[in-house]
Amino acid sequence: MKLALTVRYGYDEELIFAQQLGADAVIVRFDLGDPRDTDLAPVAHRVRVAGLQLAGVELSGMADQFQPWSDGLTGALLAAQNAGIDTLLCASPTQHASTLGQDLEAVVATTSMTGVRVCLDSSRLLPEELAWLPAGDVQVELVLGVPGAGADGPAQAAARVHSGGISAIRFEGGGLPLGMGAIDVTAMLRAIAAAGYDGLIRAGAPPLLGEDDDWNPKGAANDLGYLRAVLQSLR
Amino acid sequence: MKIALHASESADHIAFIQSLGLSDVVCGMPAEIDGVVPVEAFEQRRDIFARHNLHWDVIENLSPTLYDEIMFGTAERERQLDGVCRTIENIGKAGIPVLQYQWMLLGGLRTEYSPTGRGGARYPRFDSAVAQHMAAACLDWMGGGKHRYPHIPDQPLSSEQVWAHLEWFLKAVVPVAESAGVHIAAHPDDAPVPEYLGVARILIDVDSLQRVIDTVPSPNNGIGFCMGTIGTMAGVDVIDAIHRIGGQGKVFFAHFRNPRGQVPSFEEVFPDEGDIDMAAAVAAWQEVGFDGVIRIDHCPGVVGDNGRADRSFAFQVGYLRGLIQSLATGAGQ
Numbered sequence: 131m132k133l134a135l136t137v138r139y140g141y142d143e144e145l146i147f148a149q150q151l152g153a154d155a156v157i158v159r160f161d162l163g164d165p166r167d168t169d170l171a172p173v174a175h176r177v178r179v180a181g182l183q184l185a186g187v188e189l190s191g192m193a194d195q196f197q198p199w200s201d202g203l204t205g206a207l208l209a210a211q212n213a214g215i216d217t218l219l220c221a222s223p224t225q226h227a228s229t230l231g232q233d234l235e236a237v238v239a240t241t242s243m244t245g246v247r248v249c250l251d252s253s254r255l256l257p258e259e260l261a262w263l264p265a266g267d268v269q270v271e272l273v274l275g276v277p278g279a280g281a282d283g284p285a286q287a288a289a290r291v292h293s294g295g296i297s298a299i300r301f302e303g304g305g306l307p308l309g310m311g312a313i314d315v316t317a318m319l320r321a322i323a324a325a326g327y328d329g330l331i332r333a334g335a336p337p338l339l340g341e342d343d344d345w346n347p348k349g350a351a352n353d354l355g356y357l358r359a360v361l362q363s364l365r
Numbered sequence: 366m367k368i369a370l371h372a373s374e375s376a377d378h379i380a381f382i383q384s385l386g387l388s389d390v391v392c393g394m395p396a397e398i399d400g401v402v403p404v405e406a407f408e409q410r411r412d413i414f415a416r417h418n419l420h421w422d423v424i425e426n427l428s429p430t431l432y433d434e435i436m437f438g439t440a441e442r443e444r445q446l447d448g449v450c451r452t453i454e455n456i457g458k459a460g461i462p463v464l465q466y467q468w469m470l471l472g473g474l475r476t477e478y479s480p481t482g483r484g485g486a487r488y489p490r491f492d493s494a495v496a497q498h499m500a501a502a503c504l505d506w507m508g509g510g511k512h513r514y515p516h517i518p519d520q521p522l523s524s525e526q527v528w529a530h531l532e533w534f535l536k537a538v539v540p541v542a543e544s545a546g547v548h549i550a551a552h553p554d555d556a557p558v559p560e561y562l563g564v565a566r567i568l569i570d571v572d573s574l575q576r577v578i579d580t581v582p583s584p585n586n587g588i589g590f591c592m593g594t595i596g597t598m599a600g601v602d603v604i605d606a607i608h609r610i611g612g613q614g615k616v617f618f619a620h621f622r623n624p625r626g627q628v629p630s631f632e633e634v635f636p637d638e639g640d641i642d643m644a645a646a647v648a649a650w651q652e653v654g655f656d657g658v659i660r661i662d663h664c665p666g667v668v669g670d671n672g673r674a675d676r677s678f679a680f681q682v683g684y685l686r687g688l689i690q691s692l693a694t695g696a697g698q
Binding site for chain 2: 143146147148150151169174181212306307308309310313315316317319320328338339340341342343347349351352353354355356358359360362363364365
């Protein structure tokens with residue numbers, strides 16, 4: 131498995147931090163709602179010259195309604211293709227249930243055309259929506275640690291991996307350091323490894339540990355260290 | 366095995382430790398008064414931690430200024446010994462179970478703190494060839510020079526002399542520790558080189574740690590097992606050492622650190638990239654039934670960190686917790 135740290139675009143300290151802490155790759159969070167930033171080429175360039183591997187771009191600031199959301203994502207897919215970025219991660223705009231497949235047809239077509247994969251956040255999808263995925267290169271980031279987000283235990287996580295279409299897995303600690311909350315991260319990781327998962331993993335929102343900077347680097351460091359240790363112990 | 370950090374009494378530091386989900390801390394010794402640390406000083410500090418649901422498990426370390434004359438074997442050692450014994454009695458009265466001490470007459474040694482690590486992280490490094498011509502190897506690292514300890518030595522001291530001083534100390538102090546209910550734990554010499562500036566360093570291999578244990582056999586006489594230091598001892602396998610010393614129940618306290626290299630030169634790196642297989646080491650701790658405190662030790666300097674290196678320590682706490690939990694989960698399957 132490849133362990134990624136999520137960093138914000140434009141914050142050099144976070145890139146250096148990821149490299150120092152030994153992240154295998156970074157996922158760069160990019161604000162699609164900022165009209166000044168529409169080009170993803172600088173995102174890829176900065177990561178590359180920093181000596182890191184770019185595992186994907188996580189889009190934030192997307193519209194809540196489907197059509198503008200879809201338009202934004204289409205634009206981002208084209209920008210990603212131009213920048214040589216192969217994965218975009220994002221949350222779906224609203225919960226569509228029965229119409230999701232139809233609604234996403236255009237997005238699926240664009241992913242096929244651009245060769246850029248989209249990973250939708252499982253914690254924002256209904257079970258019936260999850261069942262529809264993957265559709266072409268529209269796949270799933272499986273979120274573990276959020277009830278009802280697709281897998282509430284190791285067996286369900288393993289089953290999800292078996293079913294395919296999981297391109298990334300994210301562990302949410304619910305405001306606590308990984309290993310201190312309700313989710314049994316080690317059992318989950320063992321289960322998905324046993325199920326053959328070898329893709330991207332990352333920690334979710336980092337916990338606030340004492341006084342900290344606004345991006346919670348202490349919590350991010352703690353969670354990255356935790357995941358690194360579990361991965362090493364599996365080997 | 367309980368994960369701990371070295372704590373201060375500051376509210377911010379205590380909040381950080383609590384937010385990591387830790388319940389155990391180690392802390393240095395309060396100031397002495399006329400060569401003795403009063404029981405009230407220990408109790409006051411203990412109670413500050415207790416109010417935040419933190420247990421003060423280990424005193425790290427016995428202040429060298431309480432026993433430097435003993436280490437050097439001067440005429441002042443009898444006077445200092447009385448103060449050390451009374452201090453240990455006070456530690457026992459305050460209910461703190463472990464006191465770590467070291468027998469490094471010239472302190473810890475490092476020769477560099479350079480941005481040569483992963484992503485430019487700063488790694489403390491040691492190189493014997495550099496240190497032999499550099500008094501600052503100890504004075505810069507330990508903050509000495511202006512104080513009584515450590516200092517550039519007045520005369521050479523042989524290994525036999527330094528051992529004799531330690532044995533004199535142990536024979537006097539261990540019975541007091543037994544009566545007080547305090548476990549005293551010897552930290553090995555860091556860096557584990559045989560001499561520095563003409564003064565012998567004696568706790569530099571696993572046999573020497575065994576000799577400390579055997580000098581005064583007692584349930585209260587043991588070792589502060591610094592994985593980083595022992596990992597840098599020439600030819601030593603840390604896993605074997607955990608089994609040998611830990612298997613006797615003689616580890617009262619442990620340090621979690623992963624170096625790369627062994628003397629004559631080494632560097633302190635992140636725990637996931639050093640020479641020690643840390644997963645195997647944690648498994649070894651579990652196999653020998655170690656249930657004491659393991660403290661996150663020195664760590665590399667990372668970008669934007671504060672003076673306490675909270676970011677770097679947070680990484681290591683997460684790393685150690687991940688190993689402990691993962692190995693426990695794996696053992697249960």
